Amino acid sequence: MRRVLIWAGVGMLLSAPGAAGQESPPRPNLLLIFVDDLGYGDLSVHGCREIETPHIDRLARSGLRCTQGYVCSPYCSPSRAGLLTGRYPTRFGHEFNPHVGEEGKLGLPLSEKTLADSLRSAGYATACIGKWHLGFARPYHPQNRGFDFFYGFLVGAHNFRLKKEAKPLFRTSQSENMIYRGEQVEPTxxxxxxxxxxxxxxxxxxxxxxxxxxxxxxxAVHTPLEVPDGLEKRLSRPIEDPQRRAYLLLLLNLDDAIGRLQAYLAKAGLDRKTLVIFLSDNGGSGQKPYLAYNAARNDPLRGYKGQVLEGGIRVPFFWVWPGVLPAGQTYDRPIISLDILPTACHLAGVPVPANADGVNLWPYLRGEKAGDPHEALYWRFGPQKAIRQGDWMLVDWRDFSKRTNSGWELYHLGRDPGQKQNLAAHEAERVRQMAQKWQEWDRHNIAPLWRGGATEDPEGNKKPGK
Incomplete structure (x- = not known):
């Protein structure tokens, strides 16, 4: 696979923004596609052989496929909080999922500015469509967080088959037939x-x-694994596990949806005016019986949703802007979902918030700047912690089946992306230095504003900060 090189030949459109005598790219539209619990190894572009995902594959080939793309948390709500603020969610206490029972006071802290706030200030029309999961009460509603329009649901999961006559349910983690248009439930x-x-x-x-x-x-492709009609015949081979089969059918339906979006943008003449970013909120949930098990596979990565191993935080991550970003190439340096906000603000011509942890990736994606965009990347999720520096990953992860933590383990991801060989005993000084660096970063975080469940946080029965 070709790597991103310094490239030329597409004219002044690709000149460095702000450089003397040169023009910046026109402000793009932004389509940010955030899918749910997608397994890293479940796309055919990533090597899956059970199904084909032609539309997602074509999207990946239309731009840059980031092979070292991360999210800031291995769990739904904090991952979204980081995505929309450009900040590590542990900076502002959004470490776990909010709970419906305390909906009046839980959600993305109102002190935080979102990407939608910034883009709306620059004249963009803004829409949030789908899963919100950043608070349930009116102050936390998407239309009070920078979005002009909202259509979707507020909690962490929702049924797929909607029926107008069904009785709505509203539970801690999942709702049924509770689709909102704005602030009103719309039977559909x-x-x-x-x-x-x-x-x-x-x-x-x-x-x-x-x-x-x-x-x-x-x-999609979060639970419940409700099967769409008419897709079973497209499975190229029998899938014996019913959960795995239902998951793959949900993924085929999602792939069709991505194809419809691509076709619409091309037909409307918007594809060359639009930056499309595609990623998952965390790794697939392939470990029974925890964390909304959906039978996903994160091959060749180790670990799952809820863990700070690679399988929980490294995700499919594509950047597509035909005619502006190169097509059919990979970008192989570590990046993180926090980088989306500063990059989008740069392209929209609005100031990047001074407290953002993300980096403007634009010169890196275009090959104008070499090296790693980040000196290091960090994670904290309850008792779990990790730091990536260059090719090295130091990680203390949670084994949910044993309800214990691993202690610091060290891996060289360049040689061992599957995290099979723990080198901590052979690299004691490196472990010490990286652990100290993680601790220095953690000093700028705060205690969780609320606690998670037992599978998120084994001290969930304790008060914040205790």
Whole structure:
């Protein structure tokens, strides 16, 4: 696979922004596709052989596929909090999922500014479509956090098969038939992935004559594993595990949705005016019986959703802007979801918040700047912690089946991406230095504003900070 090189031949459009005598790229539309619990190894572009995902593969080949792309948390809500603020969620106490029972006071802290706030200030039409999971009460509602339009659901999971006559349920982690348009529940029926795609296309069509930002937050392929109609025949081989089969059918439906979006953008003449970013909120949940098990596979990575091993935090991550970013190449330096906000702000011509932890990736993605965008990347999730520095990853991860932590383990990801050979005993000084660096970073975090469940945080029964 080709790596990103310094490249030329596409004219002044690709000149360095702000350089004397040169023009910046026009402000792009932004389609941010955030999928849910997708296994790293479940895309055919990543080597899956059980199914083909042609539309997601084509999206990856249309731009840069980031082979070392991370999210800031291995869990749903904090990952979203970091994505939309450009800050490590542990900076502001959003370490775990908020709980419906305390909806009046839990959610993305109101002190935090979102990407939607920044882009709306620059004249963008902004929409949040799909899963929110950043608070349930009115102050935390998407339309009070920078979004002009909201269509979706507020909690952590939702059924896919919607029926108008069904009795709505509202539980701690999942709702049924509770789709909101704005602040009102709208009775509807259909398959949710398809409905979210239709709403995204409708919003873009209505605002195609001005810059727009669509945060399309699919709940696929999170549980419940409700099977869409008519897709079973497309499985190329029998899948004996019923959960695995249902998961793959949900993924095929998601792939079709990505194809519809690509076709619409091309037909509307918007594909060359739009930056599309595709990633998952965390790794696949392939470990029974914890953390919304969906039978995903993170091959060749080790670990799952909820763990700070590679399988929990390293995700499919693509950047696509035809004619502006190179196509069919990989970017192989470590990046993180926090980088999306500063990069988007740069392209929109608005100031990057001074407290952002992310980096403007634009010169790196275009090959104008070499080296790692980050000196190091960090994670904290309850008792779990990790730091990546260059090719080295130091990690203290949680084994949920044993309810114990590993203690510091050291891996060289360049030689061992599957984290099979723990080198901590042979690299004691490196372990000491990296652990100290993680501790220095952690001093700038705060205690969780609320506690998680037992599988998120084994001290969940204790008060914050205790």
């Amino acid at each position: 029926e259909g398959f949710l992935t398809d409905l979210l795609t239709e709403e995204a296309i409708r919003f873009i069509e209505q605002h195609k004559n001005r810059p727009w930002f669509v945060y399309l937050s699919y709940n």
